[in-house]
Amino acid sequence: MISHNVLDQLKAIVGEKNVFADTISVSSYSYDATMLSGTAMATVFPVTTEQTVHLVKYLDSVNIPLVPRGAGTNLSGGTIPMENSVVVNFSRMTKILEIDTENFVAVVEPGLVNFDFQVELEKYGFYYPPDPASYKATTLGGNLGECSGGPRCFKYGVTRDYVLGLEVVLPDGQIIQTGGRNFRSEPGFDLTRILVGSEGTLGFITKIFLRILPKPAAKKTMLAIYNEVEDASQTVADIVAAGIVPTTLEMMDNILINTAEDATGAGLPRDAGALLIIEIDGHEVDMDAQVEIIAEICKKARVREFKIARTVAEVDQLWLARRVVIGSVARRRPSYSLQDVTVPRSMFPSAVKEIVKVRKDYNLDIGILAHAGDGNFHPLVLFDQRNKDEVERVHAVEKHICTMALALGGTVSGEHGIGLLKKHFIEMEFSATAMESFKKIKSAFDPNHRFNPGKIM
């Protein structure tokens, strides 16, 4: 419960219409895309940096912790509020302050939705490469909070690679600017990089300087369908070995081909073991030669069907199954848990094998979705949240998959972050010295644990 005094103060800072403390509103911001939830005393929507500073200073004076939030789509429990905290929701800071295509820079507010940004950039023939599959809903502040990836990362890198600079409100209310409009503005320590991916535990991002790029002149989309998952893995390894760096190498296994087919009826063979969506981009004149090499590699890996999109409509057609896949599993089971681990690319086949084994051992439907080029797996565990026994098995699978990733030389989180969900797993990944170093970072920024306490560690 929130006291009248605190409520009045919050209203004084951000305005009456930007504070919500009734039960319904508070519970609207009590969840994210995990099974977790928690109830804050209020949600506030700052619309300027100055308001954010005032909020931080005021809540500090009354000893109330703050939980930053964008669209709340994260898959790690990163925005789950604890009791007696205030959710600081940045989703009303949505302005594009500047698009400077001549100099490859855009300046935006953190609540801007990735998709809305892309639409605006498109008008100039530009784009912002990091494109999490959830980009239609997610905010750039949230993308930075998690250091989100997406299908294009293999060639273009992840969110951190496109952040040139930040305006940040620190836990003591101090505003700092890190980086700037170009690569060379960072003073000494790369503060920008430690803030990106820090899940709102070190500072609140109030302004973002992003690198934007002109859209590539040409793009080719291919679809390869295999009888066996192993053949798809082999294709991935061989493409990389041939010196080709595709933008995208997305893989779906048999279970997901079937759920996607249930949803779309697009005509994918239901008995196929796996499919790969392969996309390359670059100069028009370089496309055909690469497509030929890729076709050859697929053939060598016993591909069963190989399609090249000739038109924009065909590109959409090839992407259709991948686009609907996460939603499509709902037809089969009421709940799903989307896992996120990465293994070194060479371990891709071993990881696939292990997940297939886990599926049997735990008697759960697990579809395999992967950004195959970078070894990032998203096993989709299907279950029914009302079935306690199943839920327990899902948790066991989660742990098993994380353990597997570590054993194969990988990591427990490729792009979704740690939050609350994986707190207990990161100690398996990091030594005591590394954990101690994380604490030092946290202490330097936020000695009193004001910002998103309890997340990551």
Added chain:
Amino acid sequence: MNKAMAQIKGLIGEGHVVDSVAEMAKFLRGNGKPLAVVFPGSTAEVSGLVKLANELNLKIAVGGQVVESKGLDGGLALVLSRMNKILEIDHANLVATVEPGILHAAFVTKMEEEGLNFPPEPFAVETGSVGGCFAIGDTDSKAFQYMPTRTYLLGYEMVLPTGEVLDIGNKCIKNVSGYDLIHFAVGSRGTLGIFTKLLIKLLPPPEVKYAVLADFASIHKASIAFTTLIKRNIHPTRLNLINATLAKNTFPATEGNLVMVDLEGFKASTELLAEEISSVFKLAGAKNIRIVTNADEYVKIWRAWLSLRGELNTQDVERILDINVGPMKMPPALKALEEITGDLAGYPGIVLEGLLGHIRMLLPTAAEKNQLAGKVNALAMSFGGNVSGVLGSRLVCEAYNDAEMWQGITSLINQIRKQFDPKGILAPGASL
């Protein structure tokens, strides 16, 4: 003093310690007077030395071949030249694990022989180490295409300022577990710890590498030609210029200022781009335009570029002022700069990196640096840029009259440094 020396020698062996002033000078830069230059051979030895330094309150600075001795009086200069092995080259995952003391330039060559590409340019060809490459964390003239050095580090082993060994990272390009200490350490100039192993991301090599060279009588015309290329969506790997004064030494045949374009990519597009760039230069009034496809010649050209870069980075560093402006703002920025410097072609040194909007000035004397920095920063800011690095950050804060912001950044950086290095042992010469 003697006791300390005995302990050091006991730790790493007498043969790996140098303490005569004359002998030490070979491994030192600057006028500091360390107690000894030491050559540890393993992580355990580095860690032992750092722990000892904490006990005895000695400063430590590191280098691959040569160590910066500023602030190091009575301390230890760690030369990592013995720790120079490539521990693993993993073709399937496009990564290599190396020790920090290997020469950056040697590592690049070795990777080329293996059919792999490590794009970052050596900071100093003769002395720059791979450990130093990541400790500096430069953004070089290939960064538009290949991204800054930071993006090539996937993990490391590091001896922290208190002597513990931090091992972090893995062979995955996608990794968001825990705080990103991996990239945070890049650019920390040895203040956060001493790299003892590096896990490095590599790329497949480009199909071809061509160069286009052209002589421009006017820097301004060259810089306008650069913007023409950008407008046409042509983004070469490097788009550089060195002014007439520098060109005279490096490429004596040059008439005026030299434009150096690097094209790394697929053959079909690279051939077309080389032609297109040549015609843009021709229209802009360039002379002696040549497309270089011969591999030996290509290597020679870029080796000369790297030596020049290395000299400016080391011998001439105190006379260097770096600014960045938006790449398309380069022509007006150069016009404005000329009002401060006089004729740019005849200035002691001007280097442009066109796609990055980077302007590097070699000042007539070091004394002018402080004097000019504020003025030049104001100029850069009016074109959406700033003076690079720490100096730049301070100047930007000053320009905004924002002492509070500068105070905020420095106190945060000092806090972090204090957390990791409570006794202030490491890298006394580095100002962050």
